[in-house]
Amino acid sequence: MRHAWIDASAGVAGDMLLAALHDAGAGLEALRAAVEAVVPGSVEISVRTVSRAGLRALKADVRPVAGDLPHRAWRGIRDMLAVADLRPGVRDRAVAVFGRLAEAEAAVHGVAADEVHFHEVGALDSIADVVGVCAALDDLDVSTVSAGEVALGSGRVRTAHGELPVPAPAVAELSRGWRVRSGGPGELATPTGMAVIRALAGRCEDLPPMSPVAIGVGAGGRDTPGRPNVVRVFVGAVDPVAAAQPAVLLEANVDDLDPRLWPGVIEGLMAAGASDAWLVPILMKKGRPAQTLSVLCEPSAVGALRARIFRDTSTLGVRESPRAKTALPRLFVAVEVGGVAVPIKVGHLDGVIVQVMPEFADVAALAARQGRPERAVLQEALAAAAASGLAVGALLPTGLEPGPRSGGSGGE
Ligand SMILES: O=C([S-])c1cc(C(=O)S)c[n+]([C@@H]2O[C@H](COP(=O)(O)O)[C@@H](O)[C@H]2O)c1
Numbered sequence: 078m079r080h081a082w083i084d085a086s087a088g089v090a091g092d093m094l095l096a097a098l099h100d101a102g103a104g105l106e107a108l109r110a111a112v113e114a115v116v117p118g119s120v121e122i123s124v125r126t127v128s129r130a131g132l133r134a135l136k137a138d139v140r141p142v143a144g145d146l147p148h149r150a151w152r153g154i155r156d157m158l159a160v161a162d163l164r165p166g167v168r169d170r171a172v173a174v175f176g177r178l179a180e181a182e183a184a185v186h187g188v189a190a191d192e193v194h195f196h197e198v199g200a201l202d203s204i205a206d207v208v209g210v211c212a213a214l215d216d217l218d219v220s221t222v223s224a225g226e227v228a229l230g231s232g233r234v235r236t237a238h239g240e241l242p243v244p245a246p247a248v249a250e251l252s253r254g255w256r257v258r259s260g261g262p263g264e265l266a267t268p269t270g271m272a273v274i275r276a277l278a279g280r281c282e283d284l285p286p287m288s289p290v291a292i293g294v295g296a297g298g299r300d301t302p303g304r305p306n307v308v309r310v311f312v313g314a315v316d317p318v319a320a321a322q323p324a325v326l327l328e329a330n331v332d333d334l335d336p337r338l339w340p341g342v343i344e345g346l347m348a349a350g351a352s353d354a355w356l357v358p359i360l361m362k363k364g365r366p367a368q369t370l371s372v373l374c375e376p377s378a379v380g381a382l383r384a385r386i387f388r389d390t391s392t393l394g395v396r397e398s399p400r401a402k403t404a405l406p407r408l409f410v411a412v413e414v415g416g417v418a419v420p421i422k423v424g425h426l427d428g429v430i431v432q433v434m435p436e437f438a439d440v441a442a443l444a445a446r447q448g449r450p451e452r453a454v455l456q457e458a459l460a461a462a463a464a465s466g467l468a469v470g471a472l473l474p475t476g477l478e479p480g481p482r483s484g485g486s487g488g489e
């Protein structure tokens with residue numbers, strides 16, 4: 078399993094990513110087969126070597142051929158993806174990208190996402206780009222993706238529906254919460270390219286510590302002197318320890334809070350974005366029994382959680398220290414217990430299962446509903462997981478369909 082990091086510092090488009098991933102080693106036949114499975118006989122994908130401001134890059138060309146697209150609304154494209162003969166990972170990723178694109182289009186045009194209609198040629202193009210990119214990631218055995226700051230461009234762009242400002246409205250919508258900048262004149266990021274990043278990249282980061290095994294360079298249409306119009310994709314193994322994410326630990330010693338308030342304080346901090354919160358009994362200065370409240374969170378959540386600690390506890394000070402946190406990759410798989418689906422959290426490392434556990438909130442809820450001991454439901458859920466091949470030390474089954482995550486807050 079590998080990580081792909083996308084360098085979109087000069088912009089991004091669906092066909093640029095497609096070409097970059099092929100340049101990084103994804104087989105052209107695998108991409109074509111996946112696209113063919115969704116829109117048979119509708120497009121031809123070819124790749125050629127070009128130069129962009131003196132850099133060698135691959136340029137992908139998607140040419141529509143005979144054949145009409147039966148559906149152009151998002152719900153129709155979703156149905157086409159659902160019935161196409163695609164590997165589950167490719168389908169899930171493609172649905173996620175199109176869903177994100179449809180949400181953005183829906184927001185800017187003021188319609189429901191299901192009603193978003195993609196332009197005839199644009200839709201075929203986007204299907205080829207999106208399905209091709211997802212098939213390429215699958216072919217390269219990429220399990221996680223991240224991307225850096227994205228250059229969006231400036232000025233205006235001519236479209237079938239008239240002249241639009243750059244970033245185009247859908248790109249602007251998709252840029253919410255991501256690090257972006259102009260980066261130069263012209264349309265540097267397209268809606269499809271931005272949707273791929275927003276749907277598939279788990280985080281915005283500069284190049285993470287990794288050992289690249291392949292670097293692909295994908296070209297945009299224009300050759301701009303002095304600024305290579307390319308997207309780059311770094312593919313490689315990420316050292317799980319080196320890939321630890323920045324975190325912050327907030328701490329306070331408290332000796333005078335009514336102990337009955339603590340459960341609500343912890344719950345409130347979790348709901349406000351803490352990744353964990355806990356108490357440790359201590360003996361404080363002057364021999365006073367007290368509690369250390371510890372709250373672990375992402376750096377972006379520090380302000381809100383600090384304020385909450387001051388609001389909800391009696392402390393007069395909060396200590397903050399930078400930490401690094403490594404989270405095991407995990408997915409949720411539903412198993413059936415007594416006719417009810419129970420999400421099982423499966424932690425894995427390098428393709429091997431290292432943790433299998435039902436979410437306890439779901440076990441407790443099912444036990445309460447059925448009037449049975451939690452212990453019995455827990456055992457049955459673990460047995461059902463083992464019967465599905467989810468056991469510690471087993472290889473993570475390929476094509477695992479993730480089930481819904483538990484409704485419980487924060488998991489166990
Ligand atoms: O035609 C329309 S309505 C249109 C809307 C938007 C919005 O952002 S809304 C953008 N565009 C432009 O279409 C091309 C193709 O984009 P792809 O993502 O399919 O490559 C691009 O120039 C967009 O800015 C058109």
Ligand code: NI
Binds near residue numbers: 182185186247
């Ligand atoms: Ni639009």
